[in-house]
Amino acid sequence: MLRASEYNLICVRSATRIARGFHLSKPAPDLAFRAAGALIGLAAGRLLALGGAPDGGLALTRILTEELAAGRRDLQALVRRWVARHRSDPRDIDPETAAALAHLARHDAPPSQAAGRGSDPLIRVLPVA
DSSP states (O other), rough: OGGGEEEEEOOOOOOOOEEEEEEEEEOOOOOOHHHHHHHHHHHHHHHHTTTEEEEEEEEHHHHHHHHHHHOOOOHHHHHHHHHHHHHOOOGOOOHHHHHHHHHHHHHHSSSSOOOOOOSSSHHHHHOOO
């Protein structure tokens, strides 16, 4: 068992374990690695919670992740992709999100007031965080 004193953070991007005179460097995870881990954890949790059923909310999160990873910040393009995903398979998207996407498709603008009952929108902000 290693003692706390055997660990030493030498800089933001790496950690070193000191044991018996050896220094074994191990890079600390960078932001992209941590973000990927957060998304994998989210996907695993949703899979378990839904019993393996399709998850439209997670599909919308993936689309947002792809847009951000590509460096795109075009909200209208993002909405078009979300609406297209919803139209291709609406069965696995919660009713509140489906209504918002239908409104976006019809009016090219978000609803003036959201119902705010579901938690699915929260999973889509993970890539932004």
